[in-house]
Amino acid sequence: MTNEQIAQDLVAQFGEDNIFGIVENYGLLNVTTTTDTIVPLMHYLYQHPTFKFQFLTDLGGIHFPDVPSHEFGVIYHLHSLENNVRLIIKLYVTRENIVVPTITGLYACANWMEREAFDFFGIMFLGHPKMERVLNDEEMDYHPMRKEYPLEDATRQDKIDALFGR
Amino acid sequence: MSDRIIKTVDAPEGIEGQGFFAGKLDDLVGLARANSLWPLPFATSCCGIEFMATMASHYDISRFGSERMSFSARQADILMVMGTISKKMGPILKQVYLQMAEPRWVLSVGACACSGGIFDTYSVLQGIDRIIPVDVYVPGCPPRPEQILDGFMQIQEIAKSEQRRRRESPEYKALLASYGIE
Numbered sequence: 001m002t003n004e005q006i007a008q009d010l011v012a013q014f015g016e017d018n019i020f021g022i023v024e025n026y027g028l029l030n031v032t033t034t035t036d037t038i039v040p041l042m043h044y045l046y047q048h049p050t051f052k053f054q055f056l057t058d059l060g061g062i063h064f065p066d067v068p069s070h071e072f073g074v075i076y077h078l079h080s081l082e083n084n085v086r087l088i089i090k091l092y093v094t095r096e097n098i099v100v101p102t103i104t105g106l107y108a109c110a111n112w113m114e115r116e117a118f119d120f121f122g123i124m125f126l127g128h129p130k131m132e133r134v135l136n137d138e139e140m141d142y143h144p145m146r147k148e149y150p151l152e153d154a155t156r157q158d159k160i161d162a163l164f165g166r
Numbered sequence: 167m168s169d170r171i172i173k174t175v176d177a178p179e180g181i182e183g184q185g186f187f188a189g190k191l192d193d194l195v196g197l198a199r200a201n202s203l204w205p206l207p208f209a210t211s212c213c214g215i216e217f218m219a220t221m222a223s224h225y226d227i228s229r230f231g232s233e234r235m236s237f238s239a240r241q242a243d244i245l246m247v248m249g250t251i252s253k254k255m256g257p258i259l260k261q262v263y264l265q266m267a268e269p270r271w272v273l274s275v276g277a278c279a280c281s282g283g284i285f286d287t288y289s290v291l292q293g294i295d296r297i298i299p300v301d302v303y304v305p306g307c308p309p310r311p312e313q314i315l316d317g318f319m320q321i322q323e324i325a326k327s328e329q330r331r332r333r334e335s336p337e338y339k340a341l342l343a344s345y346g347i348e
Contacts (some may be wrong), residue, residue: 137253
């Protein structure tokens with residue numbers, strides 16, 4: 001079961017419009033898809049008789065401020081325990097339409113991971129049972145990991161610029 | 167063994183006589199308080215591990231009277247905050263401090279508790295003295311157990327020399343008012 005086979009099978013099943021950006025980095029297959037395809041794709045990979053990607057290793061958000069067409073992304077790391085093969089699925093959305101369907105129906109662990117992506121990037125997950133902040137304070141009104149804020153705490157008064165080389 | 171330096175502690179000032187000793191009540195109460203401070207170890211991160219070493223047999227904080235760690239704030243004398251306090255943890259820390267009964271002292275151990283340390287970010291509280299009054303700061307990342315004990319001994323000096331009813335003094339009331347604590 002090689003990366004080639006997986007890529008070809010996915011393209012055959014879902015079409016070239018929905019599976020694109022096929023790259024292999026250090027032996028890891030990366031595939032980009034769309035918001036409409038992600039849930040069927042996850043189910044397909046889960047139930048596939050040979051692939052059996054039944055372990056969601058990680059789910060993370062990402063922000064590329066310089067590319068407005070795919071500014072916010074959700075990256076899914078899948079692992080097939082039986083075949084010891086990993087797969088990365090990327091999904092990009094724009095700032096105006098920052099909504100992604102949830103996969104908590106398939107993977108229960110995606111619950112908190114999607115809440116974290118919401119907490120830090122503001123990516124809304126449709127159908128999530130509890131779309132709230134998980135790690136930050138509930139009253140926080142911004143999404144910290146977006147690349148649009150200064151790095152340091154703005155409320156700090158006691159830092160002497162001279163000592164910090166500024 | 168025979169050339170070990172043994173430090174003897176002097177009795178407090180007072181008038182001595184045959185079968186009696188008259189001294190200031192504040193001195194005696196101060197001695198009692200200082201030598202039996204029961205801490206509440208509010209250990210969050212790496213400094214908490216150093217505190218575990220301080221509690222263990224080699225550095226032994228119970229030599230200084232803290233034989234019993236209290237995790238109930240109401241029964242603790244000193245709140246030892248050891249580790250990074252995030253902004254989400256801030257109200258919880260303040261709640262724990264409010265639950266402590268007088269007399270109470272606060273020891274801030276480590277760079278993160280004193281000033282936010284290396285973590286100058288959106289999520290870390292830049293110093294617990296933003297929400298509760300602190301008596302002694304122990305810098306370090308993490309401070310060695312000897313340093314934690316040094317800070318603890320300074321709290322002992324404060325406990326020994328403070329007036330008996332510090333809670334009624336106007337300076338203390340003003341300090342608490344500045345933190346929004348009645």
